[in-house]
Amino acid sequence: xxxxxxxxxxxxxxxxxxxxxxxxxxxxxxxxxxxxxxxxxxxxxxxxxxxxxxxxxxxxxxxxxxxxxxxxxxxxxxxxxxxxxxxxxxxxxxxxxxxxxxxxxxxxxxxxxxxxxxxxxxxxxxxxxxxxxxxxxxxxxxxxxxxxxxxxxxxxxxxxxxxxxxxxxxxxxx
Amino acid sequence: xxxxxxxxxxxxxxxxxxxxxxxxxxxxxxxxxxxxxxxxxxxxxxxxxxxxxxxxxxx
Numbered sequence: 001x002x003x004x005x006x007x008x009x010x011x012x013x014x015x016x017x018x019x020x021x022x023x024x025x026x027x028x029x030x031x032x033x034x035x036x037x038x039x040x041x042x043x044x045x046x047x048x049x050x051x052x053x054x055x056x057x058x059x060x061x062x063x064x065x066x067x068x069x070x071x072x073x074x075x076x077x078x079x080x081x082x083x084x085x086x087x088x089x090x091x092x093x094x095x096x097x098x099x100x101x102x103x104x105x106x107x108x109x110x111x112x113x114x115x116x117x118x119x120x121x122x123x124x125x126x127x128x129x130x131x132x133x134x135x136x137x138x139x140x141x142x143x144x145x146x147x148x149x150x151x152x153x154x155x156x157x158x159x160x161x162x163x164x165x166x167x168x169x170x171x172x173x174x
Numbered sequence: 175x176x177x178x179x180x181x182x183x184x185x186x187x188x189x190x191x192x193x194x195x196x197x198x199x200x201x202x203x204x205x206x207x208x209x210x211x212x213x214x215x216x217x218x219x220x221x222x223x224x225x226x227x228x229x230x231x232x233x
Binding site: 001002003004006007026027030031033034035036037038039085110112143146147150151154 | 203204206207208210211213215216218219220221222223224225231232233
């Protein structure tokens, strides 16, 4: 299923509410090019009282509901709209990532249908899944690591042949 | 009396076949990733699964 309409609608609502989030999880990995699928969008955010008010405003704008965490310590906020099939999890803390600021500084900016979107770096996604250590996280790790290697290989500038690196002749003549 | 079991050759052949299968599987995955990376962002958006009423999910 094409995630563009749902994600764009969600990101526009988040942007309108000035709520800063970073997309993580398999959805973020898929945007980096990893051949993975997911049922929901996962976001990291700062769970300040102001941001929680903004999150409620976003849910109201999208006619979605926010469910309280199943396991209260996890502090997970799940936004659900059965009519559109939207499910988005907002987490103030995730495995393998120390701070929201760090995650944000390494994230890459994308835009989907005019909606700005911060996507966590693939290295952070891998670190998070490795630290979480759940079976479903470990199952996708080899795919994500292969994707990271492919991205890094694609980003590397083509190397010049050795002959091209030689300094030009100094111009001295015997 | 033979020193090796009767199915020694078959076991070697099976091990080789499985190794070749793994290499082929890895190559296919590399190829899939390469094709995904070649796509623009708008065409990498078909990753969302939807829940089915009776349980399970589909793309």
